[in-house]
Amino acid sequence: MELLQGSLIQPHDDEYESTRKVYNGMIDKYPSLIAKCKDVADVLHCVNFGREHNLTVAVRSGGHNAGGLGIVDDGLVIDLVEMNGIRVNPDRETVRVEGGCLLQDVDHATQPFGKAVPTGILSTTGISGLTLGGGLGHLSRAYGLAIDSLLEADVVLADGSLITVSETQHSDLFWAIRGGGGNFGIVVSFLFKLHDAGMVQGGPMLWHLEETEEMMRFYQDFILKAPKHIYCYFAFLTVPPVDLFPEALHLKKMCGLVWCNVGNKADSEAALQKFRDFKKPALDYVDSMPYASLQQLFDGLYPTGLQWYWKADFIKELSGEAIQENIQFAKKLPSVHSTVHFYPINGACHDKNNADTAWAYRHANWSQVIVGVDPDPANKDKISSWAKSYWEAIHPHSAGGAYVNFMMEEGQDRVKASYGDNYSRLSQIKTKYDPKNFFHVNQNIKPT
Ligand SMILES: Cc1cc2nc3c(=O)[nH]c(=O)nc-3n(C[C@H](O)[C@H](O)[C@H](O)COP(=O)(O)OP(=O)(O)OC[C@H]3O[C@@H](n4cnc5c(N)ncnc54)[C@H](O)[C@@H]3O)c2cc1C
Structure with a gap:
């Protein structure tokens, strides 16, 4: 991991105890490595390292997942918490949000314009996990789920490539990440449409x-x-x-x-x-x-x-x-x-x-x-x-x-029930973008 710009935290380090903790105090997991990525290059490096060394990889952004799916025993945690840049484009009424932002970071950046992205009800939640699962909250009836305001995302895939997905680029994957969770890759940046909410x-x-x-x-x-x-x-x-x-x-x-x-x-x-x-x-x-x-x-x-x-x-x-x-x-x-x-x-x-x-x-x-x-x-x-x-x-x-x-970790039947008729299409897209199920610490959609 010598190419990493961010810090690499291991069990013997002083900050290991505090860094391995997530929002839910019931979760008590001991990863071998926690990589605090500084930028997209760090994320690419971690994905390649994890794949080449056959490590189980967890991805953490806000760390709020109650089932503890942002952390894993023994494996590598790719932590995005320091990737929290945001840029509002007032003319286009959009906001570009890095993967490690919390809802409060997004609100902080957008509220001076009297605007918001429809997200949740507690500002300490991570934008990444929330959005990839759907994202429901105070503005859902007015403007839909968080995914309904998503215009584009930059995704690091299991093979170490970086692609942009939208209605016109890799539209199958754009469909899948709008609700399919972290199954398909690591989203390093989101582009959202803004709405009036002063x-x-x-x-x-x-x-x-x-x-x-x-x-x-x-x-x-x-x-x-x-x-x-x-x-x-x-x-x-x-x-x-x-x-x-x-x-x-x-x-x-x-x-x-x-x-x-x-x-x-x-x-x-x-x-x-x-x-x-x-x-x-x-x-x-x-x-x-x-x-x-x-x-x-x-x-x-x-x-x-x-x-x-x-x-x-x-x-x-x-x-x-x-x-x-x-x-x-x-x-x-x-x-x-x-x-x-x-x-x-x-x-x-x-x-x-x-x-x-x-x-x-x-x-x-x-x-x-x-x-x-x-x-x-x-x-x-x-x-x-x-x-x-x-x-x-x-x-x-x-x-x-x-x-x-x-959901906590509740098994495959429950995941299938939650995706209903969309499960088989999700499974096909998983097979195309992550055939070896490299990203499996999540509500897992299995490749066919
Ligand atoms: C107190 C509390 C309040 C909540 N309120 C709401 C709410 O109002 N509305 C709502 O919709 N949900 C809400 N949730 C649920 C929340 O959306 C999920 O817990 C979500 O997983 C949190 O995202 P995170 O980034 O903080 O989680 P993390 O624990 O960091 O990650 C959770 C999952 O997302 C995946 N993931 C995280 N970041 C990425 C990324 N950049 N790319 C790919 N995969 C990634 C991980 O692999 C993991 O499986 C709440 C949860 C809590 C605990």
């Missing part, structure tokens, strides 16, 4: 858990018909015992909505008022704020190193029976940090069909994630078994697969 009306509105059934029904009717620029995801949570919240609500399990309305303020006010009139919220913190501030609102609650275990499903409809199952498990939220989110994926996400990109669940209306989180490793089993039994109860009411970015 000030938004956003923040949480909460109701008592006993009011869940009527709130969920009302929410379902509302969000399936709401204008695209209105967004709110449904959540179960426990109110943290901190000054920000009224003491009377501390540690109460509640249901609620987190809003992010862009554009027309009158429409937004009307939407908020509908919910306030239907049932007065016990807490109403919705306000005007910059989009970037909304994306950072919950960062402090979820620092690096907590124990995470999550399970997910796509949902078409919240039937009466499904609502009851959800309520039963929401009552048993196992810790203050544990939560459940239903992210709407209708609106602009439905402007494309399942076959248009690798992301195969555009016919669904929500991506649900059941999140067991706790700072204490001693509670690892408690949060995991709650998430597993919750999932077993609600899975029969789901659309089948799950958002790959909300």
Whole structure:
């Protein structure tokens, strides 16, 4: 690795312990080498080195993958975290983003122009993993998934070549990386289209858990018909015992909505008022704020190193029976940090069909994630078994697969279910670009 400009970290180095850690404190893996790449040449060098020495290779950008797929035991970690350059082109309304950027880096660069890339809901997540899996969040109903704003990407392939993919160059691979994860190569740079998102009306509105059934029904009717620029995801949570919240609500399990309305303020006010009139919220913190501030609102609650275990499903409809199952498990939220989110994926996400990109669940209306989180490793089993039994109860009411970015390591059947009818085409493209499955530390699509 003498050609590497960045640092190469090995088990005997002082920074090895801190560098091998990822966001999920439950993941405890020991790579042989961690290469902190400085530029594309470093990435090319690492790929060639890994292939020539027959090493298992993991690729890490934001390190947020809950299943720990950005790191690997014994092998080589190609770490992009120092490749975080960004350039906005205001005339073309595009932004060029290097692979190691976090969502907060992208927001920082684009917000001065009143613009944003539609990404997620927590600013510390990596743009690469999020985008390659699809990318859903506050702006999904307005502008679609992150992949729907992707115009071009530079990809380092398993054979050590660098190619640019777009609608007109290697269009098969461009199709596959829009949802197919890190299966096909290492994306060193993305070109995104920008959208208007300066000030938004956003923040949480909460109701008592006993009011869940009527709130969920009302929410379902509302969000399936709401204008695209209105967004709110449904959540179960426990109110943290901190000054920000009224003491009377501390540690109460509640249901609620987190809003992010862009554009027309009158429409937004009307939407908020509908919910306030239907049932007065016990807490109403919705306000005007910059989009970037909304994306950072919950960062402090979820620092690096907590124990995470999550399970997910796509949902078409919240039937009466499904609502009851959800309520039963929401009552048993196992810790203050544990939560459940239903992210709407209708609106602009439905402007494309399942076959248009690798992301195969555009016919669904929500991506649900059941999140067991706790700072204490001693509670690892408690949060995991709650998430597993919750999932077993609600899975029969789901659309089948799950958002790959909300999965742990769950096996091949689950990966296939999540790509549905797109799996065989993905497998053919994998065979063309990575026939030996060099990139397999991911939700793996097997070559044919
Ligand atoms: C707290 C939290 C909040 C989240 N919120 C959202 C959200 O709002 N919306 C959403 O859609 N998802 C969300 N996610 C899920 C997130 O999208 C995935 O965890 C994603 O894998 C994170 O990307 P990363 O770059 O940080 O991950 P990493 O752990 O660095 O990598 C994850 C996977 O992506 C692959 N990969 C990473 N970088 C590259 C690259 N440059 N080229 C090729 N492959 C690469 C890796 O091989 C690995 O398989 C959240 C996750 C967490 C933990």
